[in-house]
Amino acid sequence: MMDAGAARPTRVFRIETADRLSRTSAIIACIVLLMLVLLPVFAGRTLIQDLIFLFYMLALAQCWNLLAGYAGLISVGQQAFVGLGGYVLFALTLIGGANPLLAIPVAGIVSAALALPTALIVFRLRGAYFAIGTWVVAEVYRLVFAQVKALGGGTGTSLSPSVTSSVPGIEWIKTALDVRTPAARDIASYWLALALMAGTLAFVYLVLRSRRGLALGAIRDREAAAASLGVDIDRIKLAVYVATAAMTGMVGALIYLQKARISPDAAFSVLDWTAYVLFIVVIGGIGTIEGPVIGAIIFYLMQRYLADFGAWYLILLGTLGILVMLFAPRGLWGLVSERYDLTLFPTRRRLVVNEDRSQG
């Protein structure tokens, strides 16, 4: 017998977001995080320093991925916020005498506050003009900070050891792990970098699982169609721009706390804070949360083992980037996930049908 129209049994639908796989990956994530937290007990100083670098590049990559990969905002000017965050930390600690730990969130707030007027300018530009606009703005930031004599002008300045050692917990680390002050400073920075990286990752993941994440997925794929389905494109883009500026600013503050030396050319470097980050996201897989993780690890390994080759290293980096763009436009993670239908950070919403539930 055919059941057509009204005779069709009423179906009850429900949504399923977290499947068994996501519980497994949550447990794995917790174990990995715990191991990373405890790592300084066993690891040598070189590895700790390397991992600080890996963590902040990964945090920057996650931010840029949200910005460019999802919201379609191809910024090549995020160094504006790295440098701004770094300089805010230097100003607060050197001139204001504040604790560096406090200076990091303040750097985030200042970056967000300056991102708003910046957005007012660059959001008027579309596509390639937007990219160029963000770069110009970052250059303006660089030129402005080069004028600030109190922060060393064009040549820059250093943090005194009294500042870098004033991060709370350093004394405790020294006694608990039996290390000297420089190593203890690195370990404190390591934990800060780990916290920022994990926080950024968690933030991006939670955003992608929210209703805004649904909208970002739509904007990533088809911006015009997203708008005609009611997605408030401009508002979401502005929110993403400001939020990523805040996170990028905090990472910038941490980077320059660890480096203990800042100059306008380094802090607002388009190569260090945009080109490398772009490379990480593109080879890993743009528009996925896993891509930047894979990309950051590959970039770290290349930096670690090939950086001694100087110019050849950069040429290799560029070539790899172009090859991936040409032959695996969805990045290395795209290749893996296509073949094995794998996800580490599941954001899918599944529709589940409960059949043959008779109507009440």
Add this chain to the structure above:
Amino acid sequence: MLLEVAGLRKSFGSIVVADDLDLTIAASEAVGIIGPNGAGKTTLFNLIAGGLSPSAGHIRFDGSDLAGLPPQGRCRAGIGRTYQIPQPFENLTVFENLLVGAVHGRRKTETEAVQACGEILDQLGLLKCANALAGSLTLLERKRLEMARALATAPKLVLLDEIAGGLTDGECAELVATIGDIRKTGVAILWIEHVVHALFAVIDRLVVLNFGRKIAEGAPKEVMQRPDVHQIYIGIEA
């Protein structure tokens, strides 16, 4: 009137693609649009849905002027649209495609929106691929997804842009039945279609566009008998 278009004009440089158009649609009315390629049919949809802004003229919907309202505002006001060339969110699942419209177009939570989305997918025969990536769909399925997604926004007026092309007779009859069901729920329909027999099975009124102008309007059968329309109609069928 649900939709009132008055003196609408749009030109791209020196080409005029909408020339002093007037059009009204009442609540739960079904109106068809035909016209040769390049007549400005899709452009009219873009003007109504807010993808393009007119050079002159007014569009009122549900009692308020749409001037300056962006596409997302028009969606929330109750205008749903499909694209002639389907625009699925390829890396989202079919269900998630609908969820975008239900959550953002109707300001519902995901949990509130599920049941309605599921029923629309069921109605349009997309339930079996609900959890497949939209990028993996065939062209016909993509066209159905266009319609499903528009319906997920709970529109008062739905704009359908050539959704019957390439269907077999059976599929076409199914589509006509589905659109009939949608009409019964009180949704007004504005439907651009080259497959005239499908169109005629649904619509109350026919509008003929040519070179951006409305050259005829009225009861479908009568309009088709006019010699100037007949001329163009032959052009379409060719």
